Amino acid sequence: MRITFTLNGKSRTLEAGPGEKVRDVLRREGIFSVRNGCDGQGSCGSCAILLDRKLVNSCLLLAPQIDGHEVYTVDSLAKNRELSALQSAFIDAGIVQCGYCTPAMLLAAHELLARVEELSREQVQDALSGIFCRCTGYEQVFKAVELARQRMGDPAFKGAVAPEFRGDLRLIGKAQRKVDGPRLARGERAFVEDMVQPGHCHLKMLRSPHAHA
Secondary structure, three states: OOEEEEEEEEEEEEEOOOOOOOHHHHHHHHOOOOOOOOOOOOOOOOOOEEEEOOEEHHHHOOOHHHOOEEEEEEHHHEEEEEOOHHHHHHHHHOOOOOOOOOOHHHHHHHHHHHHHHOOOOOHHHHHHOOOOOOOOOOOHHHHHHHHHHHHHOOOOOOOOOOOOOOOOOOOOOOOOOOOHHHHHHHHOOOHHHOOOOOOOOOOOOOOOOOOOO
16 A cells, blocks of 8 residues: 655655555665564564654554654654764763664654653653663663753763773773764664665575584
C-alpha cells in the first residue's frame, strides 16, 4: 500500500509491503539509525523513533500506522553534519561507546528536554527506561543530559565531564572524545548490517563431521 508521512521534516510517499514494519521501511529508505537489537521483540528500544513527538519502537509499528503522521529520527538532530548540543554532550560524557543504542538514547533525551525545563534524575531515568544499553552504563547519561541542557542555553558552556589526572601528561588521565563518536551520534552506517546491500550473497560454512579430518 502507499503511505504518505513526514520524515525528519520532509514529506515522503512510498510503497509498503503487507505486514512491513516501520523499522524495515525506514532502513529501506536509507535511515540506518534505527537498530535491530532484539529481533523485533520491542524489548531493547534501539529502533526508537519520535512519532508525533512521542518516543516509540519502530519495530512494533506496522507501516500504515505512520500514514499521515510525523516521524523524526536521530538523523534530524545534526544540521549540515554539525552536532547538536545534545549529541556533543553525549560524546563528551563518554556515553557513545559501541554506539548501537546511541541514536535511541539521544531521541529519548531530546524528547525529554523538549518538554521539561527543570530536570530531575528521576525524569531522566524514566525517559531512558525503555532503552537497553549493553556497554555504556547509565550513570553518564545524567551528566550528559544536564550538560546538554546547559549548552542549549549557553553554547560556549564546557563543564567538567570526568575527573582528570596527571597534569604532566597530554592524553593519559584526560577525558578524550571517541574518534568515531560523531559518526555514531549521527546514526550513520557503522555496523555490518548497515553495509548489506540488496541481492547480497551468503557464505555458509560446511564443517567436517569427522574429528581432525
